[in-house]
Amino acid sequence: MNNHNKILVIRFSSIGDIVITTSFLKTIKIKYNNPEIHFLTLDKFSSILHLQPDINRIIELSSDSTIKNLFELNEYIKSSNYDIIYDLHGSIRSRISTIGLSEITLRVKKPRFLRFLLFQLHLNLFPKDYSAIIMYHKCIDDYDKRTIPKTKLQVSSTELQSVRSLLEDNGVSDKFIVMVPGAAWPQKQWNTNKYIHLINEIEIKTKKIIVMLGTINDKVCAKISSINNNVIDLSGKTDIRQAMAIISLAETVFGSDTGLLHIAEALDKKVTMILGPTSRETGGGVSLKDSINIETNVWCRPCSQNGKQKCYRSSQYCMDFISPNEVASSVIERL
The missing domain is CATH 3.40.50.2000 (Glycogen Phosphorylase B;)
Structure with missing residues (x-):
């Protein structure tokens, strides 16, 4: 995975989570020297990302999509020749979409056990600097916490x-x-x-x-x-x-x-x-x-x-x- 000219980022929902991924987009845009970035999300949220400067193409999935649609999406992704895929959702839907692409897919690791301890036992073992932005950035091996970009959206004149x-x-x-x-x-x-x-x-x-x-x-x-x-x-x-x-x-x-x-x-x-x-x-x-x-x-x-x-x-x-x-x-x- 030395060449990262074409990248797919997946986050289907919700509004806040999608917005937070824009920090991650800027990081990979810089890290890989201005690659082509495609963003896969649900159709009802896609307009949020219109004019986002680090996205080259938005791919929409219908909110009413069926299992058949997901397998069709999987075939489309396979045919698109991505160099790397970042699955920032880690859901059943995103896993089906990336079947057969494990060699090029990096998936977010959600702190499910830590959250279980927090919700059920009220035991907080999270790092003090934890945030969703950092969670996404952990998909990148050598990211620097000190230089994590701000989130970024744009509107037109x-x-x-x-x-x-x-x-x-x-x-x-x-x-x-x-x-x-x-x-x-x-x-x-x-x-x-x-x-x-x-x-x-x-x-x-x-x-x-x-x-x-x-x-x-x-x-x-x-x-x-x-x-x-x-x-x-x-x-x-x-x-x-x-x-x-x-x-x-x-x-x-x-x-x-x-x-x-x-x-x-x-x-x-x-x-x-x-x-x-x-x-x-x-x-x-x-x-x-x-x-x-x-x-x-x-x-x-x-x-x-x-x-x-x-x-x-x-x-x-x-x-x-x-x-x-x-x-x-x-x-x-x-x-």
Whole structure:
């Protein structure tokens, strides 16, 4: 494997994990002297990577793909003559896609046993500097922790112009802050009343407009919007590329441990991330030195890799112990 002129990188989901791989892409782009890099991901996430400067081609797999489709994909990959394949997902789907290609495939080694100890016994044996970015980089033998690149995404001038019009139509013509309160799982979402307190404090102290982003399924956004009319609620009103463009125009971004906050960092925005059941050991948390995780040191967290597991305690203390004042101070510091 001396020649690495054509490389395939595989990561099917989810948004945050895909964004984090862009650091790895820059590393191999430099290491192998500007190789041709193809990126295989699910179709519903592929637009995130449009204009990503280190990707030469995006290969989309349908989210509804069957086993037959995966074997067809495997044949396509075999015929594409890659010099090396980096499987950064390590799933059944990615393993089927790379059957017969073990000689050129390097697969991410997920810390499953360490996570078992952490979730079940609350025994944390992770290295202090552990992160998902480092986990991916361990696929490269001689990577240097001191020179790991930042994540990187891009939006076009046309996209920026379009969302400026959208923002103006919604009364936003000045500098603003983006809030992302929703998350894939309810356990990762902070209490609505705490958000209301937080919003009021930010508005009083900064006089800044807050733009709220999310999906149409984020009920917390609707609740916040019904209580505070000053928040510009664009949840469910943008696609992912529009949301990215709006974020790129914001002064700072705050909210849940969710994909849009990882996107914000990849667009070089300072982030305040509210962490409850997840942590850096689960793949969550911020990556920029000027961003910050707001979290509590309770014995039961983290309790699951993605925050899906329902809290078994009488109250979700990992979220309840986080104060609006603490989050507000962090957001204001990052303006």
